[in-house]
Amino acid sequence: MPLLVMKFGGTSVADLARIENAAKKVQAEVARGYDVIVIVSAMSGETNKMVGFVEGTSKLYDAREYDAVVSSGENVTAGLMALRLQEMGIAARSWQGWQVPINTTSAHSSARFISIPREHIDAKFAEGFKVAVVAGFQGVSAEGRITTLGRGGSDTTAVAFAAAFGAERCDIYTDVDGVYTTDPRITNKARKLDKIAFEEMLELASLGAKVLQTRSVELAMRYKVRLRVLSSFEDTDENSGTLVCDEDEIMESKVVSGVAYSRDEAKVTLVRVEDRPGIAAAIFGPLAEAGVNVDMIVQNISEVEAGSSKGATTDMTFSCPVNQVARAQKAMEDAVAAGTITYDGIVVDSDVAKISVVGIGMRSHAGVAATMFKALSKENVNIKVIATSEIKISVLIDRKYMELAVQALHDAFELEKA
Known part of the structure; x- marks a missing residue:
């Protein structure tokens, strides 16, 4: 079956109602014939709460225990998303980073990917499962300790899975409906772009645009993963959002794409x-x-x-x-x-x-x-x-x-x- 990766950020899964809304979007892609890997963030505000717990417990904390605590929010979301999908009649299960396993370096709170083996998730798809819900932002070191990827790490997780599994596309659901020529809060003339090249998106991300995390765009550019940025809170179709893609897919670019x-x-x-x-x-x-x-x-x-x-x-x-x-x-x-x-x-x-x-x-x-x-x-x-x-x-x-x-x-x- 064709494979799609869908990532939902913290605002998209902030409560049970929003998790249900996200699950309906997954259900729609399953109905289109896709097997789906869903990458989830912690519910909005949960990671900050966990960080506060750690700092309130230990000022000079052990980085390994820090990662064990702050990664817990994604585990909760993954389990709740899998439960909601099951209630909707979709064969789904959740995966924590160590269960895949998402192999990373041992640099706690700023780990980098080493490998993502496919066999366990592929085996579940072969059994008839339609959705694998994976906790973003986390992995496991060679020492068997939980690691985290740094802020925005769930975007990077989604792109890494899309590259490892050869996904048709990686859809990033967030609280905006795409990438704009500039911040719409500054000028009402800002226009949503239908397509933007990897290099342009990388520059915009590194220069302050908050739509995508810089590491995720770097990874997408390296492995030619087609990214789509779209809103969790609007009805969407295959033409919604902004496609971040290779320069060759864009027929004719404006001289300047964004400010x-x-x-x-x-x-x-x-x-x-x-x-x-x-x-x-x-x-x-x-x-x-x-x-x-x-x-x-x-x-x-x-x-x-x-x-x-x-x-x-x-x-x-x-x-x-x-x-x-x-x-x-x-x-x-x-x-x-x-x-x-x-x-x-x-x-x-x-x-x-x-x-x-x-x-x-x-x-x-x-x-x-x-x-x-x-x-x-x-x-x-x-x-x-x-x-x-x-x-x-x-x-x-x-x-x-x-x-x-x-x-x-x-x-x-x-x-x-x-």
Whole structure:
């Protein structure tokens, strides 16, 4: 039988009524002739509650026990979903990660997949079962301990199962009805996309779009898993939602497909750093070790002051999440104390936002940057930092202009038009 993977997020299974609603969507796919693997998240709010229990019990907790506790929410949902399907006359059973088994690394709370053997679930399908309900977000290590994949791990679980079982498609049910050209809360001109390429979705996910977890898109792109994002709360058919697929499936792409933003950014500048070979490694090595997620990097032109004994110096600017600024400052102070770098000071601007335009059409069209900069200039929005890639242009601007900038760029690239 053809196979479909369906994933339901926390809001889609938040209570018994919503679990029943999700089960009806599974029932509809079974009626179409599919065998179905259902991946479920914990009920909305349950994982946070479990995390609170752990932290309230032990501040310096054992990561293995942490995973054992926080993964329990998915087990409950999987069992309830299987029971509901059975009540509807569908042959279904639930599977926890260790029962499949979903083999992962031993990095608790951030484990990665090693393998997903098919034989146990395939055997149940061969016996006449129509649905396997699998707890998302979890697996089992070589030591036999429960592991978890990190926040958003159920999306990644769904894609991994679709790849392992050669599923026709992986449907991600959530509280939105697809991927939009930008956040509809910022502009009512935002348009739902029928299709978007893996690379574009990966950029949008990494830039702040919350529709799909970044790791899940990476995995889908690697194994060519066709993803569909659609709403749990609307009637759907085979043409609903947004299909995330290979670039070859899209007949003709717009130059820009979407505008993404990240509100909580900071700009950090090291003033008058010694300009010498290896200085970038001396700066960004300690930042990486401290877990600072550096994004945009700009090094200014070096200059030598007359009569200076310091030689050439440069300013080094980078962006990072605003909640990692203190960690970045500490890493730089430690590097100075260790004698690996010197600078005259650190200037932090914690009131910036990152705005990005994304589109695979940029590869073959000139003038995207000019259009972007002209639109921002027209609104008197000053650009602090610019970074580009093959299919993306990002800028840092004052946070107070974020919504204005998103609206201006959405209009400039006429994204409201199909």
